[in-house]
Amino acid sequence: MLDVMYFAWVRERIGEPRERVETRAATVNDLVEELRTREERYAVAFQDLSALRVALDQELADFDASLEGVREVAFFPPMTGG
Amino acid sequence: MLDVMYFAWVRERIGEPRERVETRAATVNDLVEELRTREERYAVAFQDLSALRVALDQELADFDASLEGVREVAFFPPMTGG
Amino acid sequence: MTVRVQTEDFDLSAELADFAKGRTDVGARVSFTGVVRDVEGGLDRMEIEHYPGMTQKAIAAMVEQATLRWELADCLVIHRHGPLRPGDQIMMVATAAPHRVAAFESAEFLMDYLKSRAPFWKKEFGADGSCWVDAKDEDEDALSRWE
Amino acid sequence: MTVRVQTEDFDLSAELADFAKGRTDVGARVSFTGVVRDVEGGLDRMEIEHYPGMTQKAIAAMVEQATLRWELADCLVIHRHGPLRPGDQIMMVATAAPHRVAAFESAEFLMDYLKSRAPFWKKEFGADGSCWVDAKDEDEDALSRWE
Numbered sequence: 001m002l003d004v005m006y007f008a009w010v011r012e013r014i015g016e017p018r019e020r021v022e023t024r025a026a027t028v029n030d031l032v033e034e035l036r037t038r039e040e041r042y043a044v045a046f047q048d049l050s051a052l053r054v055a056l057d058q059e060l061a062d063f064d065a066s067l068e069g070v071r072e073v074a075f076f077p078p079m080t081g082g
Numbered sequence: 083m084l085d086v087m088y089f090a091w092v093r094e095r096i097g098e099p100r101e102r103v104e105t106r107a108a109t110v111n112d113l114v115e116e117l118r119t120r121e122e123r124y125a126v127a128f129q130d131l132s133a134l135r136v137a138l139d140q141e142l143a144d145f146d147a148s149l150e151g152v153r154e155v156a157f158f159p160p161m162t163g164g
Numbered sequence: 165m166t167v168r169v170q171t172e173d174f175d176l177s178a179e180l181a182d183f184a185k186g187r188t189d190v191g192a193r194v195s196f197t198g199v200v201r202d203v204e205g206g207l208d209r210m211e212i213e214h215y216p217g218m219t220q221k222a223i224a225a226m227v228e229q230a231t232l233r234w235e236l237a238d239c240l241v242i243h244r245h246g247p248l249r250p251g252d253q254i255m256m257v258a259t260a261a262p263h264r265v266a267a268f269e270s271a272e273f274l275m276d277y278l279k280s281r282a283p284f285w286k287k288e289f290g291a292d293g294s295c296w297v298d299a300k301d302e303d304e305d306a307l308s309r310w311e
Numbered sequence: 312m313t314v315r316v317q318t319e320d321f322d323l324s325a326e327l328a329d330f331a332k333g334r335t336d337v338g339a340r341v342s343f344t345g346v347v348r349d350v351e352g353g354l355d356r357m358e359i360e361h362y363p364g365m366t367q368k369a370i371a372a373m374v375e376q377a378t379l380r381w382e383l384a385d386c387l388v389i390h391r392h393g394p395l396r397p398g399d400q401i402m403m404v405a406t407a408a409p410h411r412v413a414a415f416e417s418a419e420f421l422m423d424y425l426k427s428r429a430p431f432w433k434k435e436f437g438a439d440g441s442c443w444v445d446a447k448d449e450d451e452d453a454l455s456r457w458e
Contacts, residue, residue, distance in 0.1 A: 008213055008285035009296050058218035060281070074215060074283075078299035081243065081282035082198055082255060082275055082411070090360055090432035091443050140365035142428070156362060156430075160446035163390065163429035164264070164345055164402060164422055177324030180342075188349040188397040194418075195327075195342045201409065202335040250335040262348065265453075268419050271341075275411055306412075 002031070002067070006045070007076035010052065013045035028054050028063045031073065045075075053078055084113070084149070088127070089158035092134065095127035110136050110145045113155065127157070135160055165231065165239045167223045169214065171246035176256055184238040184260030192267035195258040196275055202250035206290040210297075212245040212254070215283035219243070226277045230259075233273070234266040241274060245284065276306040312378065312386045314370045316361065318393035323403055331385040331407030339414035342405040343422055349397035353437040357444075359392040359401070362430035366390070373424045377406075380420070381413040388421060392431065423453040 005018040025031035032049065035042040046052070054061055055074040067073070087100040107113035114131065117124040128134070136143055137156040149155070168174075176197055184190050200210050227239050236259055243255040257274045261267040286297040315321075323344055331337050347357050374386050383406055390402040404421045408414040433444040 005215070007215055007283070008287070011213075055215070055218060055283070058215070058221060072217070074218070076215070076283065077285065077296065078304075079280055079283055080286045080297045080299050081284035082279035087362070089362055089430070090434070093360075137362070137365060137430070140362070140368060154364070156365070158362070158430065159432060159443065160451075161427055161430055162433045162444045162446050163431035164426035164450075177328045180327065181324045186398050188347075188352075188354075191346055191348040193342075193344040193346065195340075196411065196415070197340040198411070199338055199340065200335075201338040203409075205335075207335075251333050262350075264343065264345070264422055268343070268415065268422075272415050275415075 002070065003072045004031075004035075005072065005074040007074065009077055010045050010075050014041055023067075025067055027067060028056070028061065028065050028073065031067060032063065051077060084152065085154040086113075086117075087154065087156040089156065091159055092127050092157050096123055105149075107149055109149060110138070110143065110147050110155065113149060114145065133159060165224075165227050166241070167220060167227060168242045169216075169219045169223070170242065170244055173244070173253060174242045174256065176253065179240065179242070179256065180258060183240060183258050187237055187260070189262055190237045190260045191262050192264040193258065193260045194264075194267040194271040195256060196271050197256045198254040198275075200248050200250050200252045200254055206292065207250050208289045208291070209250075210248045211287045211289065212248065213285045213287070214243075214245045218283045219245075222282050223278065226274055226281065229277075230270045230273055234259075234261060234270040235263075236261050236266065236270055239270070239274075241278070243278065243282065243284065273310055276303070276310065279303045280307060312371075312374050313388070314367055314374060315389045316363075316366045316370070317389065317391060320391070320400060321389045321403065323400065326387065326389070326403065327405060330387060330405050334384055334407070336409055337384045337407045338409050339411040340405065340407045341411075341414040341418040342403060343418050344403045345401040345422075347395050347397050347399045347401055353439065354397050355436050355438070356397075357395045358434045358436065359395065360432045360434070361390075361392040365430045366392075369429050370425065373421055373428070376424075377417045377420055381406075381408060381417040382410075383408050383413065383417055386417070386421075388425070390425065390429065390431065420457055423450070423457065426450045427454060 002021045004021045006014045056070045084103045086103045088096045138152045238260040240258040259267045259271045385407040387405040406418045
């Protein structure tokens, strides 16, 4: 079980800020594939991964990173702080 | 007639902050030569020109600059503002 | 070293009044303040979303990096989230160091990382509707200076 | 654009409180404050001498150069002369610009020029007597960045 969080326009496309996801995905890419096939809104949100960033347990990570031991995954667009 | 001003350790070596100098020196270098031969304190102050800066009418200049039309000459060490 | 993430405004004057004051080993203090701009005159407000669990940690890690890289006497980062109007302060960074180069560079380093690596997202609301502010390539490029 | 050369202290907070405030075209404000350091613990005071007729003009010319080089909404330079104690403020620069890079770079440009081209000379007085502060090669070198 993973806590999956969405921010900014990813959150708007998915339609909710967070959800619990039952998955055996080994990597972030695997998780994205799983979500994409679920519902149209995921397919839309995850259409272009180059426009997305991912954090694992609140640390920036790559899409090929392993999900082993991870409890929280967050998807969001490139950050615009400052 | 020139107003000649001295700052920082140049002022301390010359012993006064400013004086009126009667001269026909064509350039700053000529003026320095003239002053050097006057008295020991000038020779000491102007010993090493690479350690000095000069301003003509309150603008930084080179030692080979012409004194034509100049009213105020200032000698001082490299500046330490900020 | 202080990091604050908050919705409330901050008083730059008050923050700087006591920042690294009275320390005789500090020769230079630099501050940066980011303000909401209304470039085309149509901006009603901006809303800044953030990732509560990650924001504070991410900024603290940047501050930690800065203290490893430069000799810093102190460092302060305040970043707001929530709704903001044109002219409102968004965030501030302050650095104090023995020398000016360290104070300037560390403040720029923090700004560059905050821009592209702190989990904030800006949405602008105007007469023509709303839109998320895109990250700029130049902001991403600015990070290469520190690598 | 404001330049002040004075013996009195200044209130950084008060100066910044109103600096370029309420302008919606200003996204970035940077301030730098220079403070008297007592590195080895033996400094009693510093005296800053300047060239009254030239100082204001020289600094104004630097500010002018900065406004030609960067898009600046405002710029403030205050530099003190006379006797100063460790921990006292020596000077400040503040810049306001649409973007952060212009605000940072113009403040650094002004600092680099003030260090080596504004007619100030510092003399330190301590337990071991007094001495004029030497100009540093690195400060002269810093100017090459802007040529």
